[in-house]
Amino acid sequence: MPELPEVETQHRDLIEAGVVGLSITGVAVHWHRSLVLNSTRMADLNGLIIEDIKRRGKYLHFCLSGNLNLLIHLRMSGSLRLRNSYGSQDSHDRVIVHLSGGLDLVFHDPRKFGRITVTDNPEAILGKLGPEPLDAHFDAAAFYAMLAQRRRKIKALLLDQHFVSGLGNIYVDETLFAAGVHPERVSNTITEEEAARLLDSARIILSSAIEQRGTSLGDGESNFESNGYRGRNIGALKVFQRSGQPCLQCGRQISKTVVAQRATHFCAACQK
DNA sequence: AGTGGCCCCTGGCGGC
DNA sequence: TGCCGCCAGGGGCCAC
Numbered sequence: 001m002p003e004l005p006e007v008e009t010q011h012r013d014l015i016e017a018g019v020v021g022l023s024i025t026g027v028a029v030h031w032h033r034s035l036v037l038n039s040t041r042m043a044d045l046n047g048l049i050i051e052d053i054k055r056r057g058k059y060l061h062f063c064l065s066g067n068l069n070l071l072i073h074l075r076m077s078g079s080l081r082l083r084n085s086y087g088s089q090d091s092h093d094r095v096i097v098h099l100s101g102g103l104d105l106v107f108h109d110p111r112k113f114g115r116i117t118v119t120d121n122p123e124a125i126l127g128k129l130g131p132e133p134l135d136a137h138f139d140a141a142a143f144y145a146m147l148a149q150r151r152r153k154i155k156a157l158l159l160d161q162h163f164v165s166g167l168g169n170i171y172v173d174e175t176l177f178a179a180g181v182h183p184e185r186v187s188n189t190i191t192e193e194e195a196a197r198l199l200d201s202a203r204i205i206l207s208s209a210i211e212q213r214g215t216s217l218g219d220g221e222s223n224f225e226s227n228g229y230r231g232r233n234i235g236a237l238k239v240f241q242r243s244g245q246p247c248l249q250c251g252r253q254i255s256k257t258v259v260a261q262r263a264t265h266f267c268a269a270c271q272k
Numbered sequence: 273a274g275t276g277g278c279c280c281c282t283g284g285c286g287g288c
Numbered sequence: 289t290g291c292c293g294c295c296a297g298g299g300g301c302c303a304c
Contacts, residue, residue, distance in 0.1 A: 001297050033280090058298080075298045077282075092282090111281045113298065152274060161299080168297055217297070218284080240297090261276070263296085 002058060002074045004133070004166030005209035006231060010080050011055040017082050022099040023049045024064070031094040034107060036117040040068065045118070050099075057129045057165030061122060071117040071125055072107065078114030081106040129165040133202045144195035147187040154190060154198075155183035156260035167202065170215055170240045173265045175202045177239045182271040183259045209233045217241070239265040 002010070014020075027042045029035060035042065045068065052063040060080070062070035072080065085104045089096075095107040095116060107116060117125065131138040143164075150157060157163050158172045167175065176183050178201035181194055190198070209215060214231030238248050243256030247267040257264050 003297065006297080073298085075280095076296070077298095109281095110283070111296090113280065113282095150273085156275080159298090170297055215297080262298095 001077055001079070002214070003168035003171050004055075004058060004206055005171070005212075005233065006214035007058050007060060007074065007166075008055055008210050009213045009231065010074075011053060011060060014053050014060075014080065014082070017103075019082070019099070019103075019105065020050055020053055022101055022103065023047060024097055025100055026098040028096040028098070029094075030096070031109075031112055033112065034094040034109065034114060034116055036115050038119055040118045040120075042118070044068070045070075045097075056126045057132070057161055058168070059126065059129075061126065067120050069119055069122040071119065071122055073115050073117075074109070075111070075113035075115065077111040078107065078109040081108050129161055130163045131165065133164055133166055133199065133206060138199075140192075140196035140199050143199050144190070144192045147190045147195055150187045152187050153183065153259060154181060154185045154187050155262075155264060157187050158198075158202075159260055159262065164202075166206070169262050170237070171202070171205055171209065173240045174205050174237060177266060177271060178205060180271055182268075183257075183264050183266050185272075205236075208236060212236065239267060241265065 024045045024047065027045055029042060045064070048068060049065040050062055051065055054061040054063070058073060060072040062072070064070065083104055083106060085098060085102050087104065090108060092108050092110045093106050094109045094112065097105040099105055107114065146163070155172055155176065158167050158175065159169065175198060179194060179197040181190065181198060212231055212233035215233040215237065216230040217234065239254050242254045243265050244253055246252070247254055247270060250267065250269045252267060252269045254265055255268050
């Protein structure tokens, strides 16, 4: 599921719900492989206070007292849900963190791809991520320079979290369309002007998706949703999952191929 | 350095 | 209706 806008929506919801300042009173693990533990044990979390919650790329970063951190990556199907501790459970609840005040933080993950890492050194993971597209310090000149020193298909590069962080399959396809760049263009052939258009497009698309609380595909319950929300961004998609339908700019049918092992939607007329 | 294949998992959907 | 294969918003690892 979640790319930057969906993770950011979860982040904002957690802040809004007042989770910062609560303490951990217990942890129940229903699927052990959701956890990546180093030397820490989950029992070590008992009594720790959630001092801050941040987002970096597609990670949610819970800063705990005692210099510990939870890094949560939702991967394909994960979501975080908050509910009263007496609320009904779901068979896809993998890890439940009991909080002070009778609240449960539930890691819900049908496909079991998500991971919760407990670490005293979050930078070992977060430090390897590429820049945030929405970071104002990340400018077009820097982006162009990064593209120029690589020779990869632009789509593969934009999906690579070590290159830039936060973009996934939906928003990469949408960004490439908005910038008029073909997904298979090799990165060092991208012009300075195209690089600027790509970064601008990514920012506009991500920002407006955040305002819409992300993109929810299909209508199944399985499409995540923290606390029952559904992102409203699907109506803004111009190429993603629109193969065979007319391009909204030129009318030609949207094409679908595979690039970097991922379904790829684009307009062969508008994207060069 | 860059690419493609495979794996981790479950559930929904289209086709027959 | 029932079964089956295919597909999925992510990412790590490995061989070439």
